[in-house]
Amino acid sequence: xxxxxxxxxxxxxxxxxxxxxxxxxxxxxxxxxxxxxxxxxxxxxxxxxxxxxxxxxxxxxxxxxxxxxxxxxxxxxxxxxxxxxxxxxxxxxxxxx
Numbered sequence: 001x002x003x004x005x006x007x008x009x010x011x012x013x014x015x016x017x018x019x020x021x022x023x024x025x026x027x028x029x030x031x032x033x034x035x036x037x038x039x040x041x042x043x044x045x046x047x048x049x050x051x052x053x054x055x056x057x058x059x060x061x062x063x064x065x066x067x068x069x070x071x072x073x074x075x076x077x078x079x080x081x082x083x084x085x086x087x088x089x090x091x092x093x094x095x096x097x
Contacts, residue, residue: 001038004046010039014046 004011020027028047032040069075 001041004042006049010042011046014043015050018047018050 017027028043031043035043070078
């Protein structure tokens with residue numbers, strides 16, 4: 001079986017189809033049910049590449065956000081301090097036992 005080049009007309013078609021919002025298997029059923037095994041394998045490989053690219057983008061964004069804004073504890077501390085500065089340093093309705 002021939003593996004599609006990432007810029008082949010077939011791969012570009014699948015990539016374009018994969019950009020639709022709210023995709024489901026139904027969006028690909030016709031192609032998968034009516035094509036030979038080699039074509040189906042290439043469709044799935046193309047979709048896997050798209051998913052990997054999206055995950056890479058998400059990881060890069062999370063890293064950027066972490067470097068710029070800090071981790072969860074740092075952001076929670078900033079939020080708590082901002083709340084205290086806005087509402088005073090009272091006990092916030094929490095009673096000590």
